[in-house]
């Protein structure tokens with residue numbers, strides 16, 4: 429199997445693109461959850477885009493929409509510029525071969541009763557027909573080598589519970605690669621792994637970005653890891669993108685008051701809720717989101733305008749946008765004051781919490797990710 433596809437458009441052309449994507453869930457007949465609104469997103473070959481935001485901001489919903497595990501309620505999805513919405517199982521199978529999803533919990537997404545050999549063979553056959561004998565063996569070995577599980581013979585006949593968390597995530601990635609995809613959607617791929625092996629998985633994904641020119645969406649609540657790993661970063665708050673730009677600028681010179689808060693909560697993102705709650709209240713309900721800027725109830729600089737009108741994206745510098753009235757030329761904008769005073773001291777963003785160490789086997793946690801088998805064997809069975 430070769431990659432990249434020789435018929436693929438030039439490197440910089442979008443591979444997968446979401447335009448004004450929207451997902452509203454009905455809320456037990458009592459209103460609507462505005463989970464995702466007006467999201468624009470572009471994934472290109474050889475580029476990692478991070479989607480960063482706190483829990484409940486809509487990140488996983490975007491991953492599921494891009495994977496077409498559920499329909500959007502608005503907006504468009506384009507693959508190589510063409511409408512990508514699938515309307516049949518056959519079209520879904522073709523789409524999945526191009527766009528693969530990796531989940532948070534590699535234990536939940538790998539069926540524990542099957543060996544690595546079985547899991548990978550199924551994936552290879554689903555996407556490439558009935559390879560057998562030497563050709564199949566070579567393919568399986570190649571997949572494990574691509575995710576640095578070497579020598580491959582050591583892993584092929586293991587069950588998921590005989591592997592460490594990091595090794596399981598590598599097998600999940602190998603299974604995704606069996607489709608020879610162009611896009612990997614990685615939904616919090618390291619958050620359930622031991623801290624000591626997170627960097628190894630990010631480095632592997634970087635390597636795949638470079639060697640296979642994969643377009644990667646990296647979903648995380650940890651903005652520090654976005655700085656390390658992603659070329660571009662999109663910051664999401666309460667269902668909307670609020671800031672975009674190259675990762676270095678967004679993390680080192682955050683503009684939106686929410687991004688400033690997020691950066692201040694790094695490297696311990698769990699600290700954010702406490703920090704923000706103490707100062708400025710909780711994230712809003714998405715059943716009845718605030719009018720205007722959704723961050724306004726928490727924002728130390730919010731004005732009447734922020735409470736009533738949705739801020740448009742302002743372009744600030746090369747490739748950077750921010751949806752905040754404080755950067756708009758359209759009106760008398762609010763003055764953004766000292767965020768340090770509002771949120772406290774800003775730590776330096778580093779990645780010591782991602783330290784790389786040998787990936788030793790660990791006992792299975794038993795925690796299964798909800799819906800995490802959707803792209804695994806059982807779901808693949810479902811679309812055959």
Ligand SMILES: Nc1ncnc2c1ncn2[C@@H]1O[C@H](COP(=O)(O)OP(=O)(O)OP(=O)(O)O)[C@@H](O)[C@H]1O
Nearest residue numbers: 453461463481482483484485486487488489490714
């Ligand atoms: N099937 C559903 N029905 C109703 N509401 C939903 C459904 N799925 C998600 N939501 C709501 O949509 C919002 C966004 O959820 P989502 O899981 O996308 O956020 P997230 O940023 O990925 O958070 P986390 O990191 O905790 O997974 C939340 O308010 C969630 O409760």
